[in-house]
Amino acid sequence: MTFERPWPKGHLHLEDLSIGQRFESREQRMELDEVKEFAGRYDPQFFHLDEEEAAGSLFGRLAASGWHTAANSMRLMVESVPFARGLIGAGGEISWPKATFPGDTLRVLSEVVEIAPSRSRPDRGMVTLKCQTLNQHGEIVQVFNPRIVVWRRPATE
Amino acid sequence: MTFERPWPKGHLHLEDLSIGQRFESREQRMELDEVKEFAGRYDPQFFHLDEEEAAGSLFGRLAASGWHTAANSMRLMVESVPFARGLIGAGGEISWPKATFPGDTLRVLSEVVEIAPSRSRPDRGMVTLKCQTLNQHGEIVQVFNPRIVVWRRPATE
Numbered sequence: 001m002t003f004e005r006p007w008p009k010g011h012l013h014l015e016d017l018s019i020g021q022r023f024e025s026r027e028q029r030m031e032l033d034e035v036k037e038f039a040g041r042y043d044p045q046f047f048h049l050d051e052e053e054a055a056g057s058l059f060g061r062l063a064a065s066g067w068h069t070a071a072n073s074m075r076l077m078v079e080s081v082p083f084a085r086g087l088i089g090a091g092g093e094i095s096w097p098k099a100t101f102p103g104d105t106l107r108v109l110s111e112v113v114e115i116a117p118s119r120s121r122p123d124r125g126m127v128t129l130k131c132q133t134l135n136q137h138g139e140i141v142q143v144f145n146p147r148i149v150v151w152r153r154p155a156t157e
Numbered sequence: 158m159t160f161e162r163p164w165p166k167g168h169l170h171l172e173d174l175s176i177g178q179r180f181e182s183r184e185q186r187m188e189l190d191e192v193k194e195f196a197g198r199y200d201p202q203f204f205h206l207d208e209e210e211a212a213g214s215l216f217g218r219l220a221a222s223g224w225h226t227a228a229n230s231m232r233l234m235v236e237s238v239p240f241a242r243g244l245i246g247a248g249g250e251i252s253w254p255k256a257t258f259p260g261d262t263l264r265v266l267s268e269v270v271e272i273a274p275s276r277s278r279p280d281r282g283m284v285t286l287k288c289q290t291l292n293q294h295g296e297i298v299q300v301f302n303p304r305i306v307v308w309r310r311p312a313t314e
Contacts, residue, residue, distance in 0.1 A: 031235065036227075039266060041228075041232070042228035042229065042232050043228070043231050043232065044232070044233055044235060045212065045243040045244065046236060046243065046244075047243065056310050057242070057243075057245075058242075058245055058306065059245075065231070065249075067224070067227055067228045069229065070224055070227065071195075071198075071199035071224045072199065073198055074200050074222070074224050075198070075199050075200065075201070078200060078201060078241065080203060085214070085215075086202040086203065086213075086214075087202065088204075088215055088216075089223060089253070090252060090253065091223075091250070091251050091252025091253055091300075092251065092252075093248070093249070093250050093251075094248050094250075095247060095248030095249075096246070098184055098250055098260060115229070134287070143248075149215065
């Protein structure tokens with residue numbers, strides 16, 4: 001099949017990675033209407049949906065759902081971390097040290113922190129990244145340390 | 158202001174919670190078009206977008222983004238865990254032991270596993286939940302252990 005793919009195609013295999021290797025994403029702005037749309041569907045709480053009531057919340061004003069920050073961060077990681085056959089994560093520790101607000105511009109810095117070749121399956125390994133999402137002030141709004149399946153280069157390629 | 162809120166209003170304060178307390182959500186089906194729409198916006202990878210190519214992926218068929226499972230799980234948690242002033246999470250460990258597929262029906266079981274009153278701020282505490290997202294076969298597709306700010310009942314209420 002030949003068609004224009006909407007997704008980036010990665011090229012890095014397990015043997016191309018090293019501890020400390022870094023990847024930097026482009027920037028993406030979080031728009032107010034998208035913040036409310038996401039929250040309305042997936043995180044319908046007053047501090048994500050109503051400016052007036054949000055002023056009395058812990059955030060002090062309308063804030064994006066942490067899951068919206070996570071989803072946008074994933075988009076930026078998919079574009080900037082070019083692992084062959086994509087990013088399939090088993091999970092990891094996630095935290096939101098600061099909230100994201102409408103109008104903020106996010107970018108993601110990803111760094112390879114662990115590389116563990118599989119003992120039972122010689123065609124792959126598990127790589128741990130440290131992915132920091134920063135806002136336009138350079139403040140960290142999310143840290144996620146996913147464990148990702150990374151493939152070795154096929155012998156016949 | 159009086160208007161119909163689209164969000165649930167919680168009533169439980171820190172002193173209403175106990176270790177082992179459980180909350181069970183309703184069920185929600187993951188539809189194919191929503192799976193593709195979410196992935197197209199936030200996780201544009203071939204195994205989330207193209208049935209034919211997904212057959213050759215680790216998933217074996219088109220699978221939902223883990224962040225879509227997380228977002229839908231949040232919706233179910235917001236509806237089923239009625240903490241006063243809502244659910245504001247600082248983060249936690251998340252894992253996806255199995256993929257979610259279009260047509261799957263998810264529900265979330267949440268359990269209180271830790272209650273830590275704040276030493277510096279007497280009006281609140283930090284509560285850790287264990288939130289398991291299950292599919293229609295009873296298989297665990299996500300485990301998330303969020304740390305959530307929970308408020309004490311105001312003395313004047």
